[in-house]
Amino acid sequence: MTPLSGPLIFLTLMLALASAMAWALGAGSIALNWGEIWQGLWEPESSTGLLIWQLRIPRLLAAACCGGLLALAGALMQLLLRNPLADPAILGVSAGASFVALTALALGLSTAGLAYYSFAGAFGAIVLVLLLADVRRGWDVQRVLLTGVVVAAGFGAGISFWLTLSSDLRLHSMLFWLMGDLSDASLPVVPAAGLAFALICACLLAGSCNLLLRGELAARALGVQVKPLRWFLFLAACFCTALAVSIGGNLGFIGLVAPHSLRLFGVWDHRILLPASCLLGAVLLVIADTTARLLLAPVQIPVGVLTAAFGVPLLLYLLRQRAYGGGNA
Amino acid sequence: MLKLINVNLSRGGKSLVNNLHWHIAPQEVWGLLGANGAGKSSLLLAMAGLLGQIHGQIHLHGRNIKDYPARDLARSIAYLAQEQQADFPIRVRDWAMLSRYPHQGLWGRTSAQDQIRVDHVLAQTQLSAYAARWMSELSGGERQRLALAGVLIQQAPWMLLDEPTNHLDIHYQMQLLPQLIAASRECGGALIMSLHDVNLAAQFCTHCLLILGEGVYLAGPVAEILTAEHISRLYKHPVAAWQSPNGLVFLPERS
16 A cells, blocks of 8 residues: 555545534534534524534534444454454444343333443453353453354343333333434543543554454464453453443444445555544444434434444445455456 | 474373474574374474473573564564465555564554565565455465565574475475575574475475474484485385485385
């Protein structure tokens, strides 16, 4: 790749994010033009100002932050599991979060604490996977992966259990949460700080991450300390997933689509790929969430439905590309 | 000087080599021969410092390889695994550039020198035309050629190569092995490679180590070690030696 392409990618993605955010600010049941947005931004007490500052800005920042977290988690998880199809949910982290969140909903606990419950659930799932995969005996990627899949399936059963038992009223909020929904999102202060922290650490280690593309053995032979790096990848990916789930529930496909789209543009270098994935994830989720608000307004559909609707065809297209060994003819 | 002192290797309770004392001096080319599962790969891994626990000591220039920081060791010892992995889309030149990691800072900034080295080696190994291709588009043999180019790009004097001729046809075997040997000698190191082909060992190696099984080994100059008797014992199959115009040739008898 030419040295120019890194800055070019960032510039494009920054512009895309700014446009998506501007669109998200203006679009909605009350459409705002540029003048109104500008006015609202400077007069937080006016009705337009309240709409922008209390509703749209928290929600679009939540979407951007959640998208960034999921994309970063996806990129790290794929590298860790040496599996291009690994997504943030694959190790059961999201399922654990969902199970605990649904348990809280089913028990009638306040929805205000949902973010905390889901974060606790995600953390519990991580510990469970580590214990069951017996990582103290040695890190075996296949064992960790399969344990994660099995744990996720177990939590899936628990989730179905709560769904069957719950009243119609609760069922609705549960389903929204399971599909991924940002309508109740508040200003994502903690997740944003977490994202910044994880991204900075990831970027500092990105040079070593690149070596993992040649496999762990080759990376070690070239002087990479693979063991601590692997722990970082695992913990950072799980941490980001837990934060993302605590904002928006079970949002699929962002963690797959964002890193893969970039890889297919020839971005293999993690020093570019990791921050660029974050930006692209943010762009995609802001667009998807705004579309979800508009599409059937005033009915709001969970944004998870849209990420899946966009994600499935896009991913299928990406997988047919030459770089993945598809369409070689 | 690479020295193995009293090294014991075993796998699953079975002893592979016992009390191995092995000194490798600069300029030497060692062939590592043994039947399937004899422990050639394990021995190379141990010498590259990539095997977790080993009994015995391995010293490079009088210092235990365990005491080297990982990057320093990677600047001294290059290790080539039997199979190359590339699960993610990456282009050939970028993949090759990763071999410069031990010479770069932690963040992996490439210097002009890195660029020159990579382009020089790709040209030298006739891979320049592949530079912009995806790894997934390469055949097994092309991948192996690139992996050997990676060893040259790494520029470590001591080369430990696990079956470097894997997937290579004769032309590239004859082209690449001399290049690798010359490069290791130029840097003041030695080359140690595991081989399946006794004739390649006879042609390129100055010394051989035969892993005979049950912990027994034989090591020394090619002229002493590569005899029909030893080779027959090594593979538990009768082998005859012939003097050909290109050197000694070993032919297995049909069973």
